[in-house]
Amino acid sequence: MNEYQKSRFTAKVIQALFNTVSGKKVALLGFAFKKNTGDTRESPAIHVAKTLLDEGASINIYDPKVEESQIYYDLTHPSICESPESVRKSVKIFEDAYSATAGAHAVVVCTEWDEFIGLDYNRIYKGMMKPAYVFDGRKILDHERLVDIGFHVQTIGKRLARPLAPRCWSSNPTV
Template sequence: MRTILEANSKPNCKFQILSNPEFLAEGTAIADLFSPDRVLIGSLQTQEGKDAAVSLAEVYAHWVPRERILTVGLWSSELSKLAANAMLAQRISSINALSAICEATGANIDEVAHAVGRDSRVGPKFLKASVGFGGSCFQKDILNLVYLSESLHLPEVAAYWRQVVEMNEYQKRRFSKRVVDTLFNTITGKRIAVLGFAFKADTGDTRESAAITLVKDFVAERALVNLYDPKVPHEQIWLDLAEAMPVTPAATIQKQVQICGSALEACKNAEAVVIATEWKEFREIDWETVYAGMNKPAFVFDGRMLIDVEKLRDIGFKVAVIGRGERL
């Protein structure tokens, strides 16, 4: 960009290129904009570049405290954006890897995460086990970091960061396999209610959503899937499933997948309920009504650690929660 501007600039007209990455999270973007953890401004470390960075910092200083405005080198700014998302995703993949050990040993990943998070050097954030992370940023930025490492001839560094994405994919496959294994090693012809299709609550974004992988795996096993999400448009769901299963005819997908208007409707006549997104309304489901309308034995698979396990077991459900080793 700098080369193009300099080649086309008029005499005595100079440009400075600044890197000002955004750190907004979906669902909290406005709050993040008004009260950011930091504002990052990267520039060439020439006097002209530093002056340009100061000029942009003056704009942010109207509402952001000065100590939160960081001026750094151009490469440092660009790399910091990738590094922040990569390290957050790394924490999720790390706790998800430990959740697999918990399920195999009988440990409880919630207890492990709480104990680890009490260490002031680690902290509690992003230590919530789940069926896997999604969204437009984490995987894209990690793969950008992988590509950058490979282009700089750093294969070991590339392999390290690629493993974060591979662990995330493994977590999704592992969860869908647990559903199949628990339902007596076959889900052919069985009806499974998948609650949630967005990659996280409080957004309609489905990019890289774990639910897409789950539904794809269930369809491949010839299950019947009832889907419900309070925000994702039906058209988007069909587009995502068609893209995820390019060799499966659209008629086959629509024969096996039904999009429902409520959680209760999705759960009716199902053998199992799978919680894929942490929507608040899924914490408040009338589980006694759900149980009455399901085929027996009725299973619940919680991929977001939302439910009161003992309450559901008292109702009669067979319950499996990510990162918990209780045997059904």
């Protein structure tokens, strides 16, 4: 995500949660820059988390590869954080997605981990506050299925609901 998209995406989260995240719990799934790495340099999750923290949210974070110490380092680095103590009070790191999403008002997907595609979203929905929101920042989830479960789903940009059927080209224009 470029800078504009990160800001736009985070603004969508805040707007959808009734223009405030103050006192609300948001689960961030993924903190790495991209899947299959623990690299957080220039990760969109840092910007998203920082903005939500600045707006008063509590954040639960799960990433299968990024170390807890790296997440706290990225969020409390002096270049972006004036109060490391408040960040440590408002951010919790979890060992699995189900624990991270329990009691959350929203799930924000920041890294395209394959694991997130196969999660039991019925289970996640049951454990969340209602209305339950999913913000798919990587466009990897089955949005129609999530809506059928009961989630309010938002994403960056557009995603086809169903892939178009392949076209068969013929040399005969009447076919």
